[in-house]
Amino acid sequence: MGPSGQRWTLEWGSNRNSLAGATILLLWARLPAKYQVTNVTPQQARCTAVKQLHYVAGDNDRGSYIVGVGKDSSARPHHRNSVCSPEEHQSGGSSACLQWFYDKIDPDGKCVLVSDAVSGTCFPQANRANLYTLHGALVGGVKTPTDAGDANRAAPSKQGYNDWRTDYQGNEVAIDYNAPLVTTTMLTMLLPASFWDMGCTSAF
DSSP, X not given: OOTTSOOOOOSSSHHHHHHHHHHHHHHHTTSOGGGOXXXXXXXXXXXXXXXXXXXXXXXXSSOOSBTTSSTTOOSSOBOGGGTSOHHHHHHHHHHHHHHHHHOEEOTTSOEEEOOOTTTOOOOGGGGSOOSSOOTTOXXXXXXXXXXXXXXXXXXXXXXXXXXXXXXXXXXXXXHHHHHHHHHXXXXXXXXXXXXXXXXXXXXX
């Protein structure tokens, strides 16, 4: 369990994995009681699952991991088609857009990562947010169980979460990331009123 409540399993797509587990818990809680042979109650399972959904939506120390949704959501997800406009592709070619995609500067204007090894150029345009907001896309998340993801770090970090296109482990988007997000959201909406009346005083 991470410091902000995420049930962390792997460094690549940790949000996807926690929500996949949440989906299983919510489905398990719907089974007849005779199949729930465990010391965990359906209420505890549901509370744990809903907590994972709240976590990715912004109930943590950093902000929302769902692009375009909630506070401080990712502005630079690792998604090539949302970076440049068609006009930019046409005027500069795919190589120009790739430079914007991969290079970045820190808030002080210093190059912290340069992919153009030949010219050593730093492209300040790469510091901008993706041109198109990929609304609803879930990004990967933190890469260690002890990291709260409490900042969009300027320097590259293999340990924390970075709102940079180059952080493909933490800021990647994918269909299999969004699948458990959609499923968990749907199953949460189907929870009985008794779940909300009881409240979540315990989870596991």
